[in-house]
Amino acid sequence: MVETLLEIHGLKTWFKTDDGMVRAVDGVDLRIDHGETLGVVGESGCGKTVTARSVLKLIDMPPGRFEGGRILWRGRDLIPLDDQEMNKIRAREIAIIFQEPMTSLNPVYTVGDQIAEVIALHQKLGRKQAMEGAAEMLRLVNIPNPQHRVHDYPHQFSGGMRQRVMIAMALSCQPKLLIADEPTTALDVTIQAQILELMHEMKDRFGMAIMLITHAMGVVAETCQRVTVMYAGKVVEEAPVGELFGQPRHPYTQGLIRSIPRVDRAAEKKQRLEAISGTVPSLLDPPPGCRFAARCRYASDICVREMPPLKEVAPGHFVRCVL
């Protein structure tokens, strides 16, 4: 049997603000097995980033707060752990890369310094060896001339190259899970494909699992084995990738799939992209009931009365909808 690395049960990460409680993550369940790529999709503001950062406990508390749930990393709940214990897991077992490569690296240190910092810490190496390790990592992520580039500062790299540096840094301790929070959203389309390809090459080489957060359905179809769809702080559907695209059950998932730009359809020109109308509701003290109701064409009375539970409709296929 495949080892389950990460299991999140009913995670609630809320933020106390002047206006009230923002329920950014409000009962999220997800699972990642050894070596698999899980896609986490949903529009902006659905709580994907907060979920990802909660796993490594990178949320500022206050204003953030864990209101409930468990984050099981290889069977052990991370929520009660203190910073010192988390630091043994960060980078060494779970690494993370972010959406903005332009701001994710510290501008005042060379990229070599920043990669070597992780290597020196977790592999207990001296500075010189750690720098050699850093250059080796840059070579692995296909940065030309790595021996020289380790001494360069982040501003001397392009966006795509910086994301490669971030990947090199994240993988330098060979983590079991890489959380990639919209790693390509800020990049040019051509660069996006290269970065995704690199991530999967690295995944095969190191045998790690990836939690790929994105709001682009197209990316998910190409790269993931399973998909978790999030809407307004909740998981609304979870399924193997083929099944999700073949038989999407939740109206939100269906909407997301219809909004994928497709080359063949675009060619006909008449069939325009169908974006889901409306926007993600405020997560500030949300009302009971299905959070998608305001935008759902199938919404009925019972939808707004209470939150539908996450039901298993087929093996491994879960949906949160009354339909």
Next chain:
Amino acid sequence: MSRQWILRRILLVIPAMLGISVLLYTVLALAPGDPFSELAQNPAVPPEVAAALRAKFGLDDPVWVRYGHWFTSMMRGDWGFSFVSRMDVDTLILQRLPTTLIVIGAAQLMAILVALPVGVLAGIRPYSVFDQIANTLAFIGFSLPTFFTGLLLILVFSIQLDWLPFVYRADINATGWKFYWEHIRQSIMPVMVLGLFQGASLVRYVRSSVLDVVKLDYVITARSKGIGERKVVTKHVVRNALIPVVTLVMLQMPVVFGGAIVTEQIFRVPGIGSLLISAMLANDTPVVMAVTFVFSCLVVLCNLIADVLYAWLDPRISYR
């Protein structure tokens, strides 16, 4: 940081100093009153004699001619003669400059040593009790002018408690450690007054800069590496937070020197600040010119230090 870049910065100082000297000279020349204006009012001196004296000293030449004279003798090391102190200006300044530099330097050092950790701690724990206390104290220190805190300290520590002398004496007749001890004792209050003012604004700068930096992405990246919060702050937050602080502090240097002048006057510190004030009152133009020029040099020097520091802190400046 490249050596070439530093060299270029140093070379830029020359035109800056030239410009400042021209400006200073012109302003002082236009200002009413010169060493001979008293002569003109003195009924014992016949006007022809006064006029002859003026002509002899070249006081009626056009400004640019006088500036030329001033500049060439300045370059030769002749800073003029103080009519009031009956002394060469350069000797006078050299006598007094070290005191000023020590007082300002000690005050700056104290301000930095206190304000840096306080500002950083307040910035990483905003709105905590510590932050609120630090903020309140900084606000008070920042709002009180130096002449007020100076008088207050004198009132408390010299007059009420009689712990510290309130007049700074240059002629301490003691030897060995007692000599130094007396000097330290009499420097405490001027240094405190200046340091408090500087430290208070520094705390506020550091705090707000840290507050801006801690929420940046690369700080979260640093946390995600598992390096520990202390190292995240000291290595990844502080250095970045100091970049804007260096600029702000250096922009404030003229204000610091202004505060130093007032402080020296209050405590009768025999530095170039009190020299400037007495020279201005006595219409001792060569001294006024020289001291203002020295102060300008200090400001320019501080800016140079700031630029180098800035480039050292932020590689984006000198590596392009």
